[in-house]
Amino acid sequence: MQYHSTRNPEEILSGREAVLQGLARDGGLFVTDSLDGCQIDPATLTGGYHDTARRVLSALLDDYSAEEINASVEAAYSAKNFSSPDVTPVTPIGDMHLLELYHGPTAAFKDVALCMLPQLMSRALEGTGRKLMIITATSGDTGKAALSGFQDVPGIGITVFYPEGGVSAVQHLQMATQEGANVAVCAVRGNFDDAQTAVKALFASPVTKDLGEIGVSLSSANSINIGRLVPQIVYYFDAYRQLLQAGKIKAGDEIDFTVPTGNFGDVLAGYCAKRMGLPVGRLVVASNANDVLTEFLETGVYNRKRTFYKTISPSMDILVSSNLERALYWIDGHDAARTRARLEALKSEGVYSVDADLLAKFKSIFGCGSVDDAGTKDAIREAWETTGRLIDPHTAVAWAVARRERRAGVEMVVLSTASPYKFCRDVYTAIYGELKTKAADEGAQAFEYMDALADNTGVEPPACLSGLRTKPVLWKDVENIPDLPQYVLAQARAKLA
Numbered sequence: 001m002q003y004h005s006t007r008n009p010e011e012i013l014s015g016r017e018a019v020l021q022g023l024a025r026d027g028g029l030f031v032t033d034s035l036d037g038c039q040i041d042p043a044t045l046t047g048g049y050h051d052t053a054r055r056v057l058s059a060l061l062d063d064y065s066a067e068e069i070n071a072s073v074e075a076a077y078s079a080k081n082f083s084s085p086d087v088t089p090v091t092p093i094g095d096m097h098l099l100e101l102y103h104g105p106t107a108a109f110k111d112v113a114l115c116m117l118p119q120l121m122s123r124a125l126e127g128t129g130r131k132l133m134i135i136t137a138t139s140g141d142t143g144k145a146a147l148s149g150f151q152d153v154p155g156i157g158i159t160v161f162y163p164e165g166g167v168s169a170v171q172h173l174q175m176a177t178q179e180g181a182n183v184a185v186c187a188v189r190g191n192f193d194d195a196q197t198a199v200k201a202l203f204a205s206p207v208t209k210d211l212g213e214i215g216v217s218l219s220s221a222n223s224i225n226i227g228r229l230v231p232q233i234v235y236y237f238d239a240y241r242q243l244l245q246a247g248k249i250k251a252g253d254e255i256d257f258t259v260p261t262g263n264f265g266d267v268l269a270g271y272c273a274k275r276m277g278l279p280v281g282r283l284v285v286a287s288n289a290n291d292v293l294t295e296f297l298e299t300g301v302y303n304r305k306r307t308f309y310k311t312i313s314p315s316m317d318i319l320v321s322s323n324l325e326r327a328l329y330w331i332d333g334h335d336a337a338r339t340r341a342r343l344e345a346l347k348s349e350g351v352y353s354v355d356a357d358l359l360a361k362f363k364s365i366f367g368c369g370s371v372d373d374a375g376t377k378d379a380i381r382e383a384w385e386t387t388g389r390l391i392d393p394h395t396a397v398a399w400a401v402a403r404r405e406r407r408a409g410v411e412m413v414v415l416s417t418a419s420p421y422k423f424c425r426d427v428y429t430a431i432y433g434e435l436k437t438k439a440a441d442e443g444a445q446a447f448e449y450m451d452a453l454a455d456n457t458g459v460e461p462p463a464c465l466s467g468l469r470t471k472p473v474l475w476k477d478v479e480n481i482p483d484l485p486q487y488v489l490a491q492a493r494a495k496l497a
């Protein structure tokens with residue numbers, strides 16, 4: 001398997017190198033031209049999740065040995081990390097299915113990839129003498145999942161920046177209580193875009209030279225790394241395996257998926273699975289009020305110059321869906337020059353478009369739909385009242401869209417991306433209305449909502465969230481944007497030198 005940038009096919013990297021580097025130097029994303037050569041017949045997946053993971057990972061990352069893949073799978077998807085033996089169980093919601101991706105250490109779907117990425121990175125580092133500092137800006141979920149995944153991994157440090165006051169009370173506590181000798185958590189005075197821009201700028205800042213002197217290079221854990229994309233392909237195959245084994249489908253039957261989408265990483269993994277031979281009918285892209293993808297899939301115009309809405313499904317509040325770049329490359333005949341031109345137009349003018357032929361190709365693969373906050377709350381309440389399932393706001397967006405897009409005779413799988421307890425306040429309010437809280441601060445109020453939701457529904461909160469109540473806050477750092485390079489350098493010196 002060879003990887004190269006979506007914007008230039010000349011420079012070839014192995015899987016390991018692509019995992020370590022994360023993003024191509026020209027700003028493109030790493031892709032392979034050999035997806036179609038990696039066919040996996042889902043009828044031959046007769047083991048459990050670990051077996052499916054080994055098959056998919058060894059097909060796409062063939063420069064890792066069988067022992068390395070096996071050890072990585074065992075470590076990432078251990079019973080300690082994932083509370084369900086199926087890792088990502090498929091369960092019923094009315095006459096559709098939920099693919100539950102939230103049974104990992106931080107109760108969000110990002111765990112599935114961020115438990116594997118450190119395994120792949122540390123094995124690629126072995127014997128190179130190099131050390132890595134992972135820096136990540138987060139709007140909430142990625143930061144905690146990355147901290148948890150990289151905690152105490154030898155040779156790797158991690159620094160997470162989040163916007164001060166810009167994450168939910170539960171998300172803040174999840175990060176501020178993070179343990180580990182190699183981690184750092186810091187609030188940034190600014191919003192998420194400021195933090196994200198500052199983190200990107202760090203990669204080109206003079207501080208990289210100081211880091212180089214102590215043998216440390218920077219890397220990122222965000223969703224453009226192929227080491228995050230590949231583990232996500234696994235659960236599409238495994239969902240099919242589970243439905244086959246449960247007798248819900250016959251070998252060869254097409255199934256549809258609806259995916260709550262932000263950065264397009266999750267749904268792109270479904271596209272990869274389709275190219276690798278999984279009988280996927282349609283991949284339905286579900287958006288919240290930030291419906292830039294719905295507009296693109298309906299009109300062929302991607303326009304990021306639009307109003308940004310802060311919604312109750314914050315992990316989908318995104319106007320630039322980075323991973324769409326890979327879909328453009330793969331669906332438009334693996335053409336790097338055209339991909340580069342589109343992304344350059346997006347950067348300079350804020351917009352690009354695709355012609356009618358290419359739009360038709362996209363439409364033959366992807367469906368779409370969007371739901372605003374009011375529709376999301378209605379969906380949370382209706383799911384509870386009509387199916388007895390408690391779903392988080394992101395899952396609710398997908399479920400609402402899936403109900404519209406459901407095709408007769410085709411099983412529909414809705415990707416469920418977070419525990420409802422991660423957003424307990426919005427979930428509780430959607431079903432029962434506001435609670436008269438007694439606590440003064442948002443953190444303590446969140447636990448009142450957690451308790452009330454559990455009491456009313458009888459659904460247990462995951463221990464990783466209910467246990468936050470008694471965990472000491474370890475991180476109170478707050479920095480201004482210009483001081484981030486020095487902060488990272490100080491952390492690297494303390495933890496990696």
Ligand SMILES: *Cc1c(COP(=O)(O)O)cnc(C)c1O
Nearest residue numbers: 261262263264265266315394417
């Ligand atoms: C990140 C995230 C999403 C969006 O996934 P993308 O890969 O960015 O499209 C949806 N739901 C939750 C809970 C998330 O954390």
